[in-house]
Amino acid sequence: MANIKTKPAGVLPASWYSTGAIYELERRAIFAKCWLLITHELRFPAAGAYAKFTVAGYPFFIIRDQQGNLNAFLNVCRHRAFPVVLNDEGTANILACKYHGWSYGLSGKLAKAPRFDGVDGFDKSQYGLFKVHLKVDERGFVWINLDASENVQVKWEELFDSVDTQSRLGVFNMKNYRYDHSWDMDGEYNWKTLIDNYNECYHCSVAHPGIAKVTNLESYDVKTTNGFIEHYAESKGNPADVSGNVAPTYLFPNSSITMTDHYFYLMRVVPVSATRVSMQYEVYRNVSSTDKDFEEMDKFFKQVENEDKYLCTNAQKNINAGGYVTGPLHPHREKGVLHFKSLVKRLLVEHGEKEKASSGEINPAKRSPDDADIAEEELFCKDVCSRAGGGAGCTW
Template structure:
């Protein structure tokens, strides 16, 4: 192995327990998906006022909508009254966001417009019951990112995690104004989200599992030639920084973008439980490409994604079996995987250290009660926490006896 890879020689994979334990998945929700900037869409999908799209990320529901002023906003998909979802379709158009439970309605910028029969309720302030806003960022290429951190200022800045990802020299020859939103499609997978993310970040498996990808690796091209902050640039050669050819980039924790002259698509591996995920794809076609060109390329990439799903499902089945613990990483061709899981481990350990200081679990995405109901809400929450932490309810098995 080359000398600069020496530090990762014979490094082991993560233990199988990291891919199947429900409690560990909840830690990932707190430590990673509550605090990271997550790539979810592109502004081309929101091309007119009222256009919206619905998302869920590791159990956190939200939607994106363009308002009349041209702003693209993200909100939790939760009515502030009794938590019913605001939007129910994956995509749509609406100028008023109405809850179909009790009729509360909101404007496209999240303001509460109507709360039936609350007009004369003492201490009710409409300003305190706006939709929960989600932090968002649009990068220089028009990609739309969210951060679910409930704090006024996210724990991590976008620049800290992804500064430079939108100014890669190899992307300069792509004119993003030439693309338009086409469609979204998805597949359900029986695997932990990391299983597929690790698969994506190496092509050690490609000669065996993806024979159709062989032409991409002719000459001196490498699977990964840029490990930067929280992203990895794939499929390049050192002398082809401005090639304008197929250019995939992985963005931590669970997304990637593959830019081609014919279309680009965004992949999100959305965790739905400790052992299941949704493979979600947004497709944007070049305005100059013919339907036949788009179909040919999309069929090819869809076949590759289906092959990866089969691989991830098979690996996860054995990770669930409690017969395998760890294996070895190749220090060269699996370098990016080692880099990515290093980011995972770092965020998890940092979060656990913070929870130890606080003496309690820390859920950064959790919104607190408004001032008028804060005292009673906190008392009720403390009662629930006390019951669950001092009984077998915490583990879900039959209780041997409550603390009292």
């Protein structure tokens, strides 16, 4: 039997697309330690502008501080864990927790803990919000990394070097765009089912008549580079079509950016469980585009996204039912799918091996307690879990 690491990359059976334990491993091995593309800095025009997100169950928010820097924090009050930010987006001068009234400044420092002043040994400076690593790339896109360690294990350059300097992006001046709106829809499928779908256009002639009409599908190709996949297609060049420059890029694990002249949008395929996702979109428009151009583009992409949802929902039903294990992938037409699957597999197998060697789960996003007093209680829990065979309910 070939070793799991040396088998052809595309071998990821249906079980990897429907099993709860695989999803939990993905949360630790991928979402808790890889850089995730989240949004664009245009969404935060002034100090105090914020937006909140949850990815694979990890809640965080991004906010611009008084100095103009963007920061990301876990959306968790350091007192008793209530979320500090409740609205999806907005502007704030101070972040006040609606449980017991602790409040934090825009740079995450604890400003007030009512009635704690006289409490012996209480040091306010120790209870700032937990910071999340954040990077703004050359084109203003905002990335975060949930790894709790000071130096992240997976460097941004390792997977994304040059993603923001692709020469084809030069025609789009980011200063010409404004944030327009966000929208989302739920999907009853594994997040990888949709990422597989995104990374090939083999299905376009059958399932996307709108794309087939404006695109020369024979020319469709993808270029894979570490953690990103550039999609290329020639437009049929009919001047009546909304086309012009279009540059879609997929970013591992769960995002994409589609740049066009009138419009750009981000997609986040946010896993909610092994078989459910929240499809989240952010739409930005070119300030000099007409309403007609913008609306046509918006309608076009929403149509395509709904067609993909239909494909994934129905494929996933069969994946869940056990009627399918795996099938052949076309070496050229499904090259992007092969690349994506091989990345997932590498990260899961590597992380799984580390966990085996340490005989416990390793969650890079887990914040270690600053208080050594609870170490014994943590060990007690670990011990109970190992006696229970690490079954459901064990977080170790």
